Amino acid sequence: MSFAFTLHETDGPARLGEIRTPHGLVHTPAFMPVGTQGAVKAMRHVDLEAIGAEIILGNTYHLFLRPGDELIARRGGLHAFIGWTRPILTDSGGYQVFSLAARRDVTEAGARFRSHLDGTQHLLTPERAVDIQARLGSDIAMVLDECLGYPAARDAVAESMQRSLRWAGRCRERMRELRAGGSHRIPVTNPGQAQFGIVQGGVFEDLRHESAAATVAIGFEGYAIGGLSVGEPTGVMYDIVETTARRLPERQPRYLMGTGTPEDLVECVARGIDMFDCVMPTRNARNGQLFTSEGRINIKNARYAEDDRPLDARCACYTCRTHSRAYLRHLYMAGEMTAGALNTLHNLSFYLDTMRKIREAISLRAFEKFRQEFLRSASRLSPDS
Numbered sequence: 257m258s259f260a261f262t263l264h265e266t267d268g269p270a271r272l273g274e275i276r277t278p279h280g281l282v283h284t285p286a287f288m289p290v291g292t293q294g295a296v297k298a299m300r301h302v303d304l305e306a307i308g309a310e311i312i313l314g315n316t317y318h319l320f321l322r323p324g325d326e327l328i329a330r331r332g333g334l335h336a337f338i339g340w341t342r343p344i345l346t347d348s349g350g351y352q353v354f355s356l357a358a359r360r361d362v363t364e365a366g367a368r369f370r371s372h373l374d375g376t377q378h379l380l381t382p383e384r385a386v387d388i389q390a391r392l393g394s395d396i397a398m399v400l401d402e403c404l405g406y407p408a409a410r411d412a413v414a415e416s417m418q419r420s421l422r423w424a425g426r427c428r429e430r431m432r433e434l435r436a437g438g439s440h441r442i443p444v445t446n447p448g449q450a451q452f453g454i455v456q457g458g459v460f461e462d463l464r465h466e467s468a469a470a471t472v473a474i475g476f477e478g479y480a481i482g483g484l485s486v487g488e489p490t491g492v493m494y495d496i497v498e499t500t501a502r503r504l505p506e507r508q509p510r511y512l513m514g515t516g517t518p519e520d521l522v523e524c525v526a527r528g529i530d531m532f533d534c535v536m537p538t539r540n541a542r543n544g545q546l547f548t549s550e551g552r553i554n555i556k557n558a559r560y561a562e563d564d565r566p567l568d569a570r571c572a573c574y575t576c577r578t579h580s581r582a583y584l585r586h587l588y589m590a591g592e593m594t595a596g597a598l599n600t601l602h603n604l605s606f607y608l609d610t611m612r613k614i615r616e617a618i619s620l621r622a623f624e625k626f627r628q629e630f631l632r633s634a635s636r637l638s639p640d641s
């Protein structure tokens with residue numbers, strides 16, 4: 257089965273759709289839990305399946321350094337190696353090179369960097385990012401792009417955006433070569449793999465428009481908006497998402513990279529986004545920060561020491577069905593590993609439930625009503641804020 261996107265319904269700019277991949281369907285709008293090193297931290301795959309995760313994200317930078325994409329290809333690709341049968345999206349590795357690597361030097365050729373693990377030196381070129389992801393065999397691969405922080409001067413953003421466009425062209429060309437039969441002896445572990453382009457341009461509307469037009473002209477199976485959620489004000493992020501999404505093809509999926517809070521998901525669906533990923537639900541869970549239908553809870557707070565209520569009375573996840581806030585606080589304070597597992601299970605359930613409710617609201621053409629109610633309850637002051 258190859259890649260396809262079907263748009264079922266729209267409600268204003270909000271879209272209800274379905275992505276078909278070689279490893280099954282993804283209902284959109286979708287949230288992708290982040291499985292950095294071939295695992296979503298503190299979660300077994302069986303738990304992810306139980307809460308309805310239809311797709312996870314793998315980080316190319318981490319998998320390339322350890323255990324290595326060639327080792328994974330010899331195991332038959334990432335799905336076979338990690339035992340996950342549903343869709344996987346991999347990033348290009350660029351973001352971690354820019355945020356994690358010990359030292360990096362970007363030239364037209366690519367990004368030269370030193371591993372944060374052992375200091376070994378590597379060169380990540382656009383072509384290499386495609387090859388690594390071909391070995392991993394994800395269902396959706398991303399092009400290599402350059403990521404700038406915020407704030408950045410307009411000239412620097414423009415220059416970087418143009419370089420990302422040239423890299424995108426090289427990534428697409430490499431993909432064409434691999435699809436045509438691969439004279440490069442790269443094991444393609446998933447021949448149905450799709451490739452997404454990434455729109456850059458920082459917070460400058462005209463640069464975003466230019467990048468969107470040029471990226472669409474190269475031609476990809478889907479399009480991402482990159483370079484946001486890097487420190488810009490939320491309102492600016494929403495404006496850039498709105499103006500960029502409008503310039504992307506209606507019949508192809510749109511992915512907002514690295515965002516965000518539950519409110520961000522709702523607000524960006526309202527601006528035409530179909531796919532999201534973010535470490536927030538998993539990372540915050542391990543730090544005891546929990547999302548509930550009545551705002552955020554910091555479980556280490558003393559007020560929960562003898563609170564026998566579930567974390568979120570409106571959540572049907574295993575954690576909320578089984579355990580009290582008092583027990584969850586105890587596990588967290590005692591440093592039990594189970595705390596991370598139970599908290600992550602809940603936070604991801606909350607995110608995936610939110611996406612389910614979003615999809616239902618769009619199908620009923622009642623998204624705007626859902627959005628207003630969701631934002632009202634999210635903005636209610638939680639006892640810990």
Ligand SMILES: [Zn+2]
Pocket residue numbers: 567568571572573574575576577601602603605606
């Ligand atoms: Zn729950």
